Amino acid sequence: MSSTQGEHIVSAYNDELTNLAQQIAEMGGQVEVAIENGTRALLRLDRELADVTVLADKRIDDMQRHIDEMAVSMIARRQPMASDLRAIVTAIHVASDLERVGDMAKQLARRSLKIEGLNLQPQFYNGVKNMTNRVQSQLKDALDAYANRNAAAAIEVCNRDDEVDAMYTSLFRELLTYMMEDPRNITACTHMLFCAKSLERIGDHATNIAERAYYLETGRQLSDDVQELHRAQLKA
Amino acid sequence: MSSTQGEHIVSAYNDELTNLAQQIAEMGGQVEVAIENGTRALLRLDRELADVTVLADKRIDDMQRHIDEMAVSMIARRQPMASDLRAIVTAIHVASDLERVGDMAKQLARRSLKIEGLNLQPQFYNGVKNMTNRVQSQLKDALDAYANRNAAAAIEVCNRDDEVDAMYTSLFRELLTYMMEDPRNITACTHMLFCAKSLERIGDHATNIAERAYYLETGRQLSDDVQELHRAQLKA
Numbered sequence A, B: 001m002s003s004t005q006g007e008h009i010v011s012a013y014n015d016e017l018t019n020l021a022q023q024i025a026e027m028g029g030q031v032e033v034a035i036e037n038g039t040r041a042l043l044r045l046d047r048e049l050a051d052v053t054v055l056a057d058k059r060i061d062d063m064q065r066h067i068d069e070m071a072v073s074m075i076a077r078r079q080p081m082a083s084d085l086r087a088i089v090t091a092i093h094v095a096s097d098l099e100r101v102g103d104m105a106k107q108l109a110r111r112s113l114k115i116e117g118l119n120l121q122p123q124f125y126n127g128v129k130n131m132t133n134r135v136q137s138q139l140k141d142a143l144d145a146y147a148n149r150n151a152a153a154a155i156e157v158c159n160r161d162d163e164v165d166a167m168y169t170s171l172f173r174e175l176l177t178y179m180m181e182d183p184r185n186i187t188a189c190t191h192m193l194f195c196a197k198s199l200e201r202i203g204d205h206a207t208n209i210a211e212r213a214y215y216l217e218t219g220r221q222l223s224d225d226v227q228e229l230h231r232a233q234l235k236a
Helices: A003-044 A047-078 A082-115 A122-147 A151-181 A183-218 A222-235 B003-044 B047-078 B082-115 B122-148 B151-181 B183-218 B222-235
Strands: none
Touching: A003 A047, A003 A082, A003 A122, A047 A082, A047 B047, A047 B082, A082 A122, A082 A183, A082 B047, A122 A151, A122 A183, A151 A183, A151 A222, A151 B183, A183 A222, A183 B151, A183 B183, B003 B047, B003 B082, B003 B122, B047 B082, B082 B122, B082 B183, B122 B151, B122 B183, B151 B183, B151 B222, B183 B222
């Protein structure tokens, strides 16, 4: 193989890797919009926006399938070495997490159709609204950490997941209180509980993506490193 | 390459494919046990069994990682052709679904710790018990359809998912009724609602696996074929 030909192949390969990263970034963007629309459909009981979100989920599923196929074909054709293989496999996993987040957004949107006509009060919504903002920024930061291969930013996202869980627990208790105060609140608040659960799970997927970003950059599992740090601190 | 050498390589490759299928079958077995233990821990408030289930989930996660690595290494080394590539990629997806089912089992087990000491009544449990039996057999049948590459059996599993959804909806309403009857039931029934939701999601994963089995055997998406059949019926 001539050197020019070799360079040509390497450059085509790099183009493919860049393209894969771009596809993930684009899918991430679509998923962020889906969360925005899903929650807005829920909070405003907006049927049209609910339909838009459900349709968008089909496109997100297609994007995942496409990324999957791209990644598998790259592995088969290029037989990549360790670090590139890691990048490609990580892309498969991140796309899978994003696809699940798309499902959650769809579920939020669909729930707007179920709560129409129920006894809804603004305070039922507030916690859900706050949690949405929080998990949106978690997902955004996780995707940024992934795109920029920033291990420190990835750790940040994982550390903040406890706050999302705490918000969820406190919202859970608050909604139970409304239910106990007045049985007419039960159905609406139950639906809100499930919305809160969907949001908490979006937070978990953001953490997964951040953990993948950490692994991509360092080659180590974040959970292993955290345990080691913890042991070192105990000894000190 | 001599013919014997060629045969040797083909046979080593087939061994790897068989090994991959065995790993999935074993993981499926572990996940079935986890659902059994998770629900039993929940229904009997059995702390010890809850701990066992949480620990088992770590092993299930490890199995997924192992299957992932095996599959990726096979794609990289063997550059498989279409039908083998499909089998290997399907294994990655089935392992991912099984890993999520393991998570659900863990969540069921963990909930047993949260409902201890609450106002629990046998009727809160019945629906959850029935749903557990149903999704267990759904998962078992899906894994069988996958192992035996039986497209007809895969369609059966997908068709029965509507029944699981119907059970969930009816259980949802029933639990709401208990909550409205007596506010002291609210906390316990809310936890049961989440258990029901976890079980419904196990049913969804069983459907995913059945859809993958169908694709593996036919090379077509089940949803596309169902739509086509539906259109043909409308025309007839």
